[in-house]
Amino acid sequence: MNGILPLWKPKGMTSFDCVAKCRRYFNTKKVGHTGTLDPEVEGVLPICIGSATKIVPFLTDTKKIYIGTVALGSATETEDATGNVIAQKEVVHMPGEAEIETVLEKFQGVITQIPPMYSAVKVNGKKLYEYARANEEVERPVREVFIHDIHLLAIDEDKNSFDLFVECSKGTYIRTLCVDIGKELGYPAHMFKLERTKTGSFSKKNTVTFAMIEEAADNNEQEKLLSPLLEGLSHLVHQEVDDALRARIKNGQKLSISEAPETNNPFVFTNNEEVLAIYGQHPDKPDQIKPIRVF
Structure with a gap:
């Protein structure tokens, strides 16, 4: 199968x-x-x-799409609701819609994140959560991610929380995003709840x-x-080919750049909706393309 x-x-x-x-x-x-x-x-x-x-x-x-809840007033060691509280501040006045939306605009596009200590990101061959569990400090890498869309869905004043819609690139930590949004609003915060509603x-x-x-x-x-x-490859450019070229592609042959569609990214060769291979630019020969995966 x-x-x-x-x-x-x-x-x-x-x-x-x-x-x-x-x-x-x-x-x-x-x-x-x-x-x-x-x-x-x-x-x-x-x-x-x-x-x-x-x-x-x-x-x-x-791209991934998430629906998440930011809880203001407390931060946790894991940046979500499962961890121990490490900082607290009373929410005297819950931020309103305009204030939250203004802050969210700062997180559109390219942003930098420091991965949570309780994550599987590796530093010196060891996962960050392994350092965290051993109470060892380590410098975490700063990473760039892309937020395609982020906006407010609802505010719950009784719980000092609000729901977000986030469309983002791979590698985005929504937990960290919630914490950073809270800081911009002047409060310690954590991700209370999260659901991923779309991948590709x-x-x-x-x-x-x-x-x-x-x-x-x-x-x-x-x-x-x-x-x-x-x-699963709908986000890549597709190029339909005839039966003659199909045989060469299935054999994993390098091809002329003239056979490729106009894209700088990897692309898919198909024949009658059958995925034949994923090809890309040859790294050493600009006039050729070569297979990355052959099926």
Whole structure:
């Protein structure tokens, strides 16, 4: 079986837990996820099965959409609601819509983030959460991410919190975003709740749950739940080719730049909606393109 499982990851499971479970349901070791979600976060987590694992880095490198809740008045060591409180400040006056929107405008476009200590980012070959658990301090790398859209959804004055819509690049820590927004508003803050509603072309409305997967497995119909590779590559430029060129592409041959579409990014060769390969510019020969992945 080959394809993409548009999984709705439940709370309480790590992304690797989901991969391990899918290996059992689909009876294969060739399973990979496309972007880590914290255990307490639920949402869209496309899982690549079989030959679809070849596109994991390309599907990971897509826009993500989140609905999150910022809680003002307290900061935690994990930057979410699961951690111990490390700072507090009474919210005497809850910021209004105009004030929050003005602050959110500062987070549009390219921003820098320092990853949370309780994260899987590696420093000197060791994950940050391993340093945190050992009470060891380490300098964290500053990273650039891109916020395509961020806006206010609702304010809950009783809970000193507000909901956000965020469309962002891969690698964005919404926990850190919530903390930084709180600082701009003058309060310690943390991410109270988060849901990922879209990854690339996969959205909440077309996801499947583990209950649905289990039922399909009982009837030996798991393959019906899989989306085609093309859906996971919808963000890349596609070039349809004829049967003659199809054979050369399937053999992984280098081709002339004249065969490529006008793009500086990797692109997809297709034939009758079949994904043949992902190609890109040859690093040493500007007049050629070469395969990155062949299917």
